[in-house]
Amino acid sequence: MGITGDWDVRIKTPIGSMEVRYTFTEHDGLLSGSAAGRHETVALSDIVADGAHVTWRQSITRPMRLHLEFDVHLDGDRFAGHSRAGRLPRSAVSGVRRR
Template identity: 60%
Template sequence: MITGIWDVELKTPIGTLAATYEFTGTADGFTGTATSRDETVALVDVVVDGQRVTWRQSVTRPLRLDLDFDVIVTGDELTGHSRAGRLPRTAVTGTRRA
């Protein structure tokens, strides 16, 4: 359900950030990476529970942050949010590539 390549936008207080996410199914669950223009990072603790998908990741650009994601996947669309500690939630939307 989450497997594939996704074009994702994060609407942050400093502007909209675009990233490409790739999720892969394995015998042990799911793994993935997130790539922005400056870096590629591994996704940690990817959990699929029905349509809900959660994961964690760390980034160093534009700021050093540890992010928690919580999204709902409906077909080839995802919507939800990410959160970095005490910072406000960031809206997350994405579309799976064909």
């Protein structure tokens, strides 16, 4: 099953935790996805799944303009890892697959 599906994700940032719904889909072997937060919905890019290791990028404009890079490890219907925005400190990321 891998990363495909809908996920409830928590990102613990220096300014507080954010709740975001992620959706990952696969078509003809290519992964795509989106992230829907309180302020906006954005497309994911450069999604790479190598077994249980998944990385992707996204840009947001709210609450501030940031380019984020994610690096997570899957464990069944959960994942954990981090995100990074440039030189800012890493933020812990955890997700649970929606049923």
